[in-house]
Amino acid sequence: MTAAPKAQPVVQFAGVSKSFGEVKAVDDISFDIRRGEFFSILGPSGCGKTTTLRLLAGFEAPDEDGGEVRLLGETVNKKRPYERKIAMVFQNYALFPHLTVARNVSFGLEQRKTPKTEIEGRVQRALEMVRLNPEVFSGRMPGQLSGGQRQRVALARALVLEPAILLLDEPLGAIDLKLRKEMQLELKALNQQLGTTFVYVTHDQQEALTMSDRIAVMDTGRVAQLGTPAEIYENPRTAFVARFIGESNFFDGRADRRTGGQWVVARPGGGTFEVPDHPSVSQAQDVRIAVRPEWMDVQKPDSIPPGENALVGIIRDIIYLGETMHVIVTVPGTGDVTVALRNEGQLIKPLLWKRGDTAAVAWLPEDCQILEQE
Amino acid sequence: MGTMRERALAWLYTRPEARAWALLAPGGFWLIAFFLVPLLVMFAYSLMPRGIYGGVEPGFTLEHYTRFFDPLYLQVLKRTFAWSIACTVICLLLGYPVAYVIARSTRWRTLLLFLVVLPFWTSFLVRTFAMIFLMRDTGLFNSWMMKVGLIQEPLTILYTPFAVMAGLVYGFLPFMILPIYASLEKLDQSLLEAAEVLGARPAARFRQVTLPLSMPGVVAGSLLVFIPALGSFLTSDLLGGAKQVMIGNLVQNQFSSARNWPFGSAASFIVMALVLAAVTWYLRVRDAGVRIVPPK
Numbered sequence: 001m002t003a004a005p006k007a008q009p010v011v012q013f014a015g016v017s018k019s020f021g022e023v024k025a026v027d028d029i030s031f032d033i034r035r036g037e038f039f040s041i042l043g044p045s046g047c048g049k050t051t052t053l054r055l056l057a058g059f060e061a062p063d064e065d066g067g068e069v070r071l072l073g074e075t076v077n078k079k080r081p082y083e084r085k086i087a088m089v090f091q092n093y094a095l096f097p098h099l100t101v102a103r104n105v106s107f108g109l110e111q112r113k114t115p116k117t118e119i120e121g122r123v124q125r126a127l128e129m130v131r132l133n134p135e136v137f138s139g140r141m142p143g144q145l146s147g148g149q150r151q152r153v154a155l156a157r158a159l160v161l162e163p164a165i166l167l168l169d170e171p172l173g174a175i176d177l178k179l180r181k182e183m184q185l186e187l188k189a190l191n192q193q194l195g196t197t198f199v200y201v202t203h204d205q206q207e208a209l210t211m212s213d214r215i216a217v218m219d220t221g222r223v224a225q226l227g228t229p230a231e232i233y234e235n236p237r238t239a240f241v242a243r244f245i246g247e248s249n250f251f252d253g254r255a256d257r258r259t260g261g262q263w264v265v266a267r268p269g270g271g272t273f274e275v276p277d278h279p280s281v282s283q284a285q286d287v288r289i290a291v292r293p294e295w296m297d298v299q300k301p302d303s304i305p306p307g308e309n310a311l312v313g314i315i316r317d318i319i320y321l322g323e324t325m326h327v328i329v330t331v332p333g334t335g336d337v338t339v340a341l342r343n344e345g346q347l348i349k350p351l352l353w354k355r356g357d358t359a360a361v362a363w364l365p366e367d368c369q370i371l372e373q374e
Numbered sequence: 375m376g377t378m379r380e381r382a383l384a385w386l387y388t389r390p391e392a393r394a395w396a397l398l399a400p401g402g403f404w405l406i407a408f409f410l411v412p413l414l415v416m417f418a419y420s421l422m423p424r425g426i427y428g429g430v431e432p433g434f435t436l437e438h439y440t441r442f443f444d445p446l447y448l449q450v451l452k453r454t455f456a457w458s459i460a461c462t463v464i465c466l467l468l469g470y471p472v473a474y475v476i477a478r479s480t481r482w483r484t485l486l487l488f489l490v491v492l493p494f495w496t497s498f499l500v501r502t503f504a505m506i507f508l509m510r511d512t513g514l515f516n517s518w519m520m521k522v523g524l525i526q527e528p529l530t531i532l533y534t535p536f537a538v539m540a541g542l543v544y545g546f547l548p549f550m551i552l553p554i555y556a557s558l559e560k561l562d563q564s565l566l567e568a569a570e571v572l573g574a575r576p577a578a579r580f581r582q583v584t585l586p587l588s589m590p591g592v593v594a595g596s597l598l599v600f601i602p603a604l605g606s607f608l609t610s611d612l613l614g615g616a617k618q619v620m621i622g623n624l625v626q627n628q629f630s631s632a633r634n635w636p637f638g639s640a641a642s643f644i645v646m647a648l649v650l651a652a653v654t655w656y657l658r659v660r661d662a663g664v665r666i667v668p669p670k
Contacts, residue, residue, distance in 0.1 A: 057571055081571040094568035107582075109572035142517045155571070 008073055010165055011056060012199045015067030018051055018060055025051040027221035028067070033165075033199060040189045040200045043218035044078035044244065050186050052218070053167055053201045058084050070116040072164060082111070087158035087168040091205050092174070093150045095142040099151050101127070102138040108161045110183045126160035127153075131188070148179045159190070172207065179183060184210050205245045217241050239371050242290035248369075249293065249337045249361075262272045262365055263287070269333030273309040274365040280372060288371045295367040298327050300354060301360045310362040311337065315355055320346065327353060337361045398422070407598075420639035426458040428657045438640035448622065449643070454621040457535070458603040459544040462550075466592065467597045468543065469550035474584075476551075478595070479560035486553070490548050503540055508611070509537050535617035541609040546602065550595035557591030593660050601649055621645055 009032035018026040027049045033039045041049040054060045055069055055351050058081035062068070068075050076084055089106070096106050105123045114122070124134045130152040142150060151171060158166055168187075172180045188211045191198045200207050208215050209229040216226045217240075225237040236242035239250060251273065253265035264275045265287050273289075281287055304310040313331035325342045339361050343352065353359060386393045410517065420438055422430040441447075476486045493501060508514050509531040516528040531537055561584065569579040607622030614620075628638030 057567075059567055059570075062590070081567070082573045082575055084571075086571065088571045090564050090568055092562075092564055094564040095564060096583060096587075108572035111575075111578060134561070161572070174645070337440065352495075 008035075009033055009070075010072055011039075011199065012070040012073075013055075013067070013232065014053070014070065016052075016055060016069055017063050017066035018055055019063055019066075024221050026055065029218075029221075029223050030067070031216055031223060031226055033197060034097055035240050036191075036195045036197055037213040038188060038198045038200065040202060040212040040215045041218060042202055042205060042208040042215050042244075044203055047218040048221040049201045049203075049218050050169060051221075053169055053199065056165075056199060057086060057088055057167055085163060086165045086167055087161050087163035089151075089154045089171045091170045093142075093154040093171075095150055095157070097142050099142075100138065101132075101140050101142070101145070102134075105157045105160050106144065106151055108157065109262050112161070114325070122160055123156075126156040129159060130156045131186075132156065147175045148183070151175060151183065155187075155190075159194070159196075162194075163196060165197045165199060168198060170202055171200075172202075172204075180207075186341055187211060194239070217244065217309060219244075234369070236290060236369055237372050238267055239288060239290065242369060242371060247293050247338060248290040249296070250371075251291070251334065253287050255281050255287050256282055258283075265289075267333070271311070273311075273368075275368040275370055276366050278359075278370045288373070289368040289369055291363050291367055291369065293303055293326065293338045294324070296337070296339040296361050296363045298329070298341065299360045299362045301358060304360055304362050308362040308364055309368075310360040312358065312360045313337065315353055315357045315359050317348075318335050318351065318353065318355060325351060327351075327359075331361070416639040417636050417643060419636050420643055422636055423635050424634055428635060430636055435636075438637045439644065441637060441639055442644055450619055450621055450624055451645075451648075453619075454604060454645075457539065457542065457620065458600050461539060461546060461603045462596050462600045464543050465537070465550040465598065469547055469595065470554055470588075470592070473551045473558055475553035476555050477561070493548065498545060499608065502545070502609060505541055505544070505613060506532060509540070525604075532613065533617065535614070535618055536617050538610050538614040538620075541613040542603055542606060545606075545609060546599040549598040549602070553594035553598065554588060554591035557588045557594075561587055574662050589660065593657070595655060596656070601653070602647065604649060619623075 001294065011033035013029050013031050016026060016029050017024060027054065029048075040256045043049045051060060054338045055062060056071075058076065058079055061076055069077055071084055071086070094371070096107065099107065101339055102123050104120050105126055109119050109122060123138070127134045127137060130148065132152050135142075137145075137149070137153070142153065145153065154171070162282075172183050175183070184207060187198070187200075190196075191211075200208070200211065209232075212229055214228055215232050217224045217232060219238075219240045225232055225241045227235075232241065233245055236245060242248040251267070253273065256266040257265045257310075258264070258270065258277075261277050263277065263281050264272050264274055266272050275281065275287065275289055299305070300309065301310075301312045311329075311334060313329040313334075315327060316330045316336065317326075317328045319326040319328070319345075323343055325343050325346075327339045327341060329337045329339065386396060419430050421436070423433045423435050423436055424438075427432050472490070474488070475485055480485065506513070510516075511528040511530065511532070513532070515531060516525070519525045520528065565583055565587070566579060569583045574582065605622050607620060607626045610618050610620040610621055611626075625638045625641050626646075628634045628641065632638075
């Protein structure tokens, strides 16, 4: 492995574009992935995340004049996958059905002409690393394994190569929720323990938030936002990001006046709300904000805490979700606003609200996420 | 209650075995009446003395089976096996790349498959006669080669082993291509990508992934070529002349001009037994090489 300077990014996308016919799957994306980090590419299907990963793996090449993909400082646009120092875990695992578990795991080592004496030990260690007992599983065929076990073999097959970069294409998509949660933590632990850079593609925002050091949210072939989970969740740049990661309520208005470090925003149907100062807000400008349901509260219309924004409406529905209760308030001129309240036990301490009540949704100005125009 | 038909269907619906029998009955009847019964009749014939004007006389004899072990017939048998094996190997070598290209192409796939089965639109007999026109001394091959100055005298192509082999390979090639195509077509692309990302260069990837996973197609294609090749008589008759006799010609002669039905039957059964043995051996070798456990 080439010894790259520590500060150098392991992966660089520099203005990369990839088209299929008329369709631009990836449209001028640029970002760096740092050594050892758990980097997720998150987005809905068709957003270009899989194409991005395939560009990195070498299954696709960027368009002519479509920028550069760099691995460990080296431009690899034209390099085949077998010439890149990467490993990959596939969505459907892609285990070789005609080879035993041990042969699947040793496949990459054999291609790399690893000495026979070394292979057996490394295969064993790799299987142990993904918590499969080598004595039990080495001789099994992939067809005899459960989904979770196949997943682990696929992971062992990639990790045994001790790659600088491990690509994972929605590897947990096909296994059940409980096992998925378990694997998420295991993957994160492996990433920290091995120091390998993980590039993880997923459409599951919860998964991305749980595991990632940083997340690139993709939308229609572009990177909509790149940041830590907290940055993405608490400060989404666009309405797309706010909507895709978690739930959000959206409010529109026009910046009316500035008082005490806050902008007063006039709503189209009358009334105002206040937002904190923000570089992208100026006089008479359209403002769009998002507010997370859990940052809002339901109040009686006549007892709104001073300094909070409030909109009055009728409670349309109350939904029991276990950890939280969703109160849906229909606000005239705005539509439904969802407020998430902590469930303190409906049997012992039921909500004071019921369907049909007139109520105000209230939130603090600093909880407004000011969105860029898309 | 419903009509008779509805009641019959309802009855079948509750009885899976009855349903299976109902589905098997028409085809099963056909095979019993036109395959199993004649086969048994032939087996009985092979053990009876020969009738003077064809047919058989009552009695029991093994002479037709012992007669087959005459060096003359063993020679024909050996030649038939050698040619059938050669034909299978050549079909495999020619057919695999074709199947591979068809399975990989997207735009031309339908057209290419259509071209592979196109020869079936014409009778095999006619196509074999057409090959005579190609290969005879004054045929297209010789006249072209003489025109471009490749040869001075016409080459003897027709009535040589080469002519027979060319005819056999031509006739059976589609039976090799189609099963291999089918197994390559359903080969999971992500397996190839996995091999590549694990460091396998194209040659290694083919040898270690594509080829083993297309073995079911290779096996099916080989059987579909080898078995009919072993029984073929038309090709060797028309393109091989009297010198290139195969076991099929021998059997055919016994039933037609030689009017020795018991010997023809005995020869057929010997070949059948050998085919069975060969196929069993082949499948066992295959199973030892590639074992794919289907997912639970």
